[in-house]
Amino acid sequence: MFKKVLIVDDHASANSGVLEVLDGLKIEREHIYKSQYCDDAQLKMKRAVLDGEPFDLLITDLSFRDDHRPEKLTSGEALIKALRVDYPEMPIIVFSMVDLLQKVRMLVNEHQVNAYVCKGREASKELKQAIEAVSNKQRFLSQRVQNALSTKNNLEITDFDIELAKQLSFGKLQNQISDYFKDNDISPSSVSSIEKRLNKLRIQFKADNATHLVAKMKDLGLI
Amino acid sequence: MFKKVLIVDDHASANSGVLEVLDGLKIEREHIYKSQYCDDAQLKMKRAVLDGEPFDLLITDLSFRDDHRPEKLTSGEALIKALRVDYPEMPIIVFSMVDLLQKVRMLVNEHQVNAYVCKGREASKELKQAIEAVSNKQRFLSQRVQNALSTKNNLEITDFDIELAKQLSFGKLQNQISDYFKDNDISPSSVSSIEKRLNKLRIQFKADNATHLVAKMKDLGLI
DNA sequence: GCAATCCTTACGGGTTACCGTAACACTACT
DNA sequence: AGTAGTGTTACGGTAACCCGTAAGGATTGC
Numbered sequence: 001m002f003k004k005v006l007i008v009d010d011h012a013s014a015n016s017g018v019l020e021v022l023d024g025l026k027i028e029r030e031h032i033y034k035s036q037y038c039d040d041a042q043l044k045m046k047r048a049v050l051d052g053e054p055f056d057l058l059i060t061d062l063s064f065r066d067d068h069r070p071e072k073l074t075s076g077e078a079l080i081k082a083l084r085v086d087y088p089e090m091p092i093i094v095f096s097m098v099d100l101l102q103k104v105r106m107l108v109n110e111h112q113v114n115a116y117v118c119k120g121r122e123a124s125k126e127l128k129q130a131i132e133a134v135s136n137k138q139r140f141l142s143q144r145v146q147n148a149l150s151t152k153n154n155l156e157i158t159d160f161d162i163e164l165a166k167q168l169s170f171g172k173l174q175n176q177i178s179d180y181f182k183d184n185d186i187s188p189s190s191v192s193s194i195e196k197r198l199n200k201l202r203i204q205f206k207a208d209n210a211t212h213l214v215a216k217m218k219d220l221g222l223i
Numbered sequence: 224m225f226k227k228v229l230i231v232d233d234h235a236s237a238n239s240g241v242l243e244v245l246d247g248l249k250i251e252r253e254h255i256y257k258s259q260y261c262d263d264a265q266l267k268m269k270r271a272v273l274d275g276e277p278f279d280l281l282i283t284d285l286s287f288r289d290d291h292r293p294e295k296l297t298s299g300e301a302l303i304k305a306l307r308v309d310y311p312e313m314p315i316i317v318f319s320m321v322d323l324l325q326k327v328r329m330l331v332n333e334h335q336v337n338a339y340v341c342k343g344r345e346a347s348k349e350l351k352q353a354i355e356a357v358s359n360k361q362r363f364l365s366q367r368v369q370n371a372l373s374t375k376n377n378l379e380i381t382d383f384d385i386e387l388a389k390q391l392s393f394g395k396l397q398n399q400i401s402d403y404f405k406d407n408d409i410s411p412s413s414v415s416s417i418e419k420r421l422n423k424l425r426i427q428f429k430a431d432n433a434t435h436l437v438a439k440m441k442d443l444g445l446i
Numbered sequence: 447g448c449a450a451t452c453c454t455t456a457c458g459g460g461t462t463a464c465c466g467t468a469a470c471a472c473t474a475c476t
Numbered sequence: 477a478g479t480a481g482t483g484t485t486a487c488g489g490t491a492a493c494c495c496g497t498a499a500g501g502a503t504t505g506c
Contacts, residue, residue, distance in 0.1 A: 010343060010344045011237075011342055012240060012344070013243070013346055013347060014234075014236050014240065017234070017235060017237065017238075017240070018236065036344050065344065067344065097320070119234055120233060120234065121233045121235070121288065123234060123235065124236060169435065169438035170438070171432050171436075172431070173432075173462070174463070189484095190484065190486080191485090191486090192484075192486060192487085193484055195463080195465085196484085198464090199464080202464095207394055208394030208395075209464085209492090210434050210463075210464095211391055211392065211394060211437050212392065212394025214434050214437060214438050215393070218438060219441075396491090397493070398492085410454085411453075411454055411455080413454065414456090415454075416454055416455065418493080418494075419454085432462090432493080
């Protein structure tokens with residue numbers, strides 16, 4: 001089991017919930033550190049390594065509110081990305097409200113996150129399971145996002161699609177989007193292709209028109 | 224100070240943060256009740272009144288995850304609305320991630336919420352202040368949403384506008400929206416009026432077209 | 447009571463979106 | 477080389493949106 005843990009969450013109250021779980025796993029409070037800012041968390045990490053007593057485990061949220069103070073790392077994702085450069089093997093558990101499969105898939109595949117626990121009613125139970133699993137070198141995903149990695153959910157939504165939908169949500173016309181794509185060397189760029197892609201997306205998301213599509217994709221947090 | 228408190232939040236971990244605040248205010252744990260579901264919270268409320276020992280204070284979140292079990296009240300807002308019918312004077316503190324001024328304004332004006340505290344770094348401190356203020360019959364708003372009630376932010380966005388934008392986001396055509404309004408006795412209902420209102424909204428939100436408008440209003444949490 | 451104003455509704459013309467069809471290019475497989 | 481499949485681009489027709497104008501109804505103020 002882990003000995004030295006860093007919890008990163010801007011909610012002090014959320015932290016106390018995590019603490020209880022760690023108590024239940026017999027991890028001593030004196031070896032549990034907390035941070036409310038991502039920059040601070042990164043510093044604590046580096047410091048610990050320099051002191052020869054690195055952390056065993058990182059448990060972090062994803063979203064952090066903007067504060068008065070300027071920060072380099074403004075999200076859990078940025079923190080994870082930064083840490084993975086120096087500590088590719090460090091066990092990381094994400095503990096977040098977000099339950100978007102797209103997000104989970106990305107964090108696990110791109111950033112080698114070891115577990116993803118959704119905050120919710122079952123959070124404490126699942127967080128405990130996650131910690132135990134990770135300490136046994138296993139991966140853990142919350143029930144809610146279980147099938148984030150199954151291939152059948154891979155609806156092949158490309159970066160192009162996301163970019164296209166974003167441009168739409170900015171209020172651009174199809175020919176303006178075409179011009180934009182031409183200017184930025186994004187292919188395909190013809191109005192016709194843009195129409196076709198949008199048509200596919202509308203079918204995929206069961207949307208009746210462009211507005212509906214944008215609304216749905218925004219609900220899913222894709223744009 | 225309050226004696227009997229009900230905390231409604233689907234995150235058990237969030238609850239424990241609130242508990243600490245209540246500890247600091249010398250509110251006895253045996254008089255603190257928790258609920259993870261809105262329906263359950265409503266029942267507890269009614270039960271307490273029937274038993275002749277009603278709650279002094281309600282602290283509730285706004286968003287609750289869907290669960291397997293079917294529920295009547297699926298949001299904190301619905302809970303508050305339902306409770307206000309029977310207990311118009313009950314002190315209510317909202318404790319939520321949401322920091323949209325529109326939402327705060329609505330809850331305070333429409334549902335007579337007594338305090339609104341945003342979850343975040345300062346949450347514990349502010350929650351304490353909120354409880355103290357409410358116990359002194361004062362209103363409290365988090366720093367973050369201080370100016371939710373200032374008139375200058377009132378851009379005269381009516382319920383009609385919201386409803387209209389919502390229908391748009393559902394992918395409906397203008398004449399379908401017209402039909403819908405006619406069926407539901409919402410006035411005005413002509414396509415021409417709908418066009419006009421949308422035009423106003425586009426100007427107000429600096430949106431280039433309907434899609435852009437829906438995207439912006441979704442960003443603001445208005446729909 | 448009357449006028450000014452606002453709101454609702456209707457209509458027409460220009461623009462954009464939506465949809466089917468089709469030509470052309472590129473790839474992969476035989 | 478041939479063929480099937482996929483992706484990009486182009487075009488035309490219909491429908492929906494966008495915008496200005498204008499008439500009729502409701503409201504307000506004098």
